[in-house]
Amino acid sequence: MIGWLRHQKHALTCALRRLLAQPMATLLTTLAIGVAISLPSGLYLMLDNLNRLAGDLPAQPEISLFLNADVSPAQQQAIAARLKQADIAQARHVPKEQALTALSASQGLTDITAGLAENPLPDAWVVRPQASTREELARVADALGKLPGVAETHLDSQWAERLQAALAIGRTGVWLLAGLFGFALVAISGNAIRAQVLARRDEILVSRLIGATNRHIRRPFLYLGALQGLLGGLAAGGVLAIAGGVLRAPVAHLAGLYGSSFHLLPPTGLAIAAVLGLTTLFGWLGAWFSVARTLHQVEAAR
C-alpha cells in the first residue's frame, strides 16, 4: 500500500515536472481544451438562465372549466368538491358576473356589454392540475369534462409545451455538443501525450532495460493527461467568467427595458465540480488511448 502510494506520488511529481518543463506546449493544450469545453458549458449556462427566466412566468398549464347555463347548485357543489381532490393544485371559481365585468374592463367593450339583455357568459373554474405531462393533463381535463353540469373544458397548455419543447431541444443540443467536444478533448489530450511519449523515447527505453513495468512507464503520462484536462477545465471556467462579465451589464439593461430584475447567475459549485471532473476524466482517457499505442510504436522502432 505504501509502495503503491509512493509510486503514485512519484508519477504525479514526474507529470507536474513535465508540464512545467514545457510551459508553452502546456499553455497551448490548456487553451485548446479550455475553448473546446467552454462552448458546451457556456450553452448549458445560457439554458440554465433561460430556464430560470421561463420559471418566473406562469408556464404552468391551466384547464378552464365552463359550466352549463342551467347548472344546479347541487352540481356546483359536486364540482367544487371534485376540485379539492389531490390531483388539483389550485382551482379558482369565476362566476359569470365577474367574468363579464373583467371582460368589459379589459377589452374596452363596456358599450357592448352594457347593451346586453342578459349575461351570455357561463360560470367557470380555472384549474391548475398537479400533473405536468401532456398525457396526464389530457386525462385530468377529460375526467373533469365528464362531470355533470360541465359544458366544456379547455386545456391551455400550448405555450408551456412549446417553451418546454424548445428548452428540451436546447438541452439535447448541450449533450450533443458536450459529446462532440468530449471527443475533441480526448483527441487533444491524446495528441499532446503522444508528443510527450515520443519526446521521452530514451527515458522509456532505458527504464525498460532497468526493470520498469508497463504501469510504471504509463502512469506519469496518465497523470499528465488528467492534469492537462483539469487545467483545460479551469481555462474553460476562465473563458466563461470573462464572457459572463462582458454580458452581465447588457443583459441587465435588456431585462430592465422589460421591467424585469432578471440577471445572469454563475454556475453552481456542483456544476463546476462536474465539469472539472469530466475534463480530468477525458484528459486521462485521451492519455490512456494514446500512451499504449505510442509506447508500442516507440518500442517497435528500437
Place this chain on the structure above:
Amino acid sequence: MISFSQVTKRYPGGHEALSGVNLAIEKGEMVFLTGHSGAGKSTLLKLIAAIERPTSGVVSVSGQNISRLSRHAVPYLRRNIGLVFQDHKLLFDRNVIENVVLPLDIAGLERRESLKRARAVIDKVGLLNREKANPISLSGGEQQRLCIARALVSRPALLLADEPTGNLDAGYAADIMAMFRDFHQVGTTLVIATHDDRAISALGGRTLHLDHGKVVEVAA
C-alpha cells in the same frame, strides 16, 4: 546461476547469431566473453537479460526459464541484473544523481533512502564531486563509470557489461576493470563482453570465446 542448453538465436532475415550454445556460469564467477564483432557476444548478453528470446533451446537465469517468462515477469528479472552498455544509455535531461537514482525510483524505494544509496555508489565510482553535473559534460570514462553506478545502485546479484571499455583509452579502461574486480570480490556475478585482451590477462578469470555463434572455452 546462468545456464544455456542448446540455445540458438536466429534473427529475422536468417542471420544466426548463436547456434546450439551450451554453457553454465556459477554464482560469484567472473566470466569474459570474447570474439570478433558479430560473433554473438551482445546477443548472448541480451538473452540473459530477456531483451531477446531464444529461437530454440533453454536459457535459465537464477532458476527461471527465460523463454517461458511472461512479459509481466521480465521487469522483475531485470531488477536483479545490472546492465552496463557500451553507449552508456544515460539520460541527458537530468543530472548525475538523478540518473543513478532511476532504478530505485522504478523499484519504488523511498526517495531519501534512494538518494543515500545513489550517493554511496557514486562515491564508489569516484564521481561524488560531479553529483549535480549533467552527464553530457562528463568525459567518456566518467560516463561509463556513471553507467556502472546506475547498474550497481540496486545491488544486483548479476552484472552484465557489453564492451564496457570499448570507447575508452587504456588508462580509463584499466580503472573500469579494476572496479569490476572489486565487485567480483564482494560476490557479484559478472559477465563481461570485451575484446580487451590486456584487461582479461590483468584480471584473470574464465574466458569464453565466441566464434560464429559457437562457444569455445579458453583455458586460463
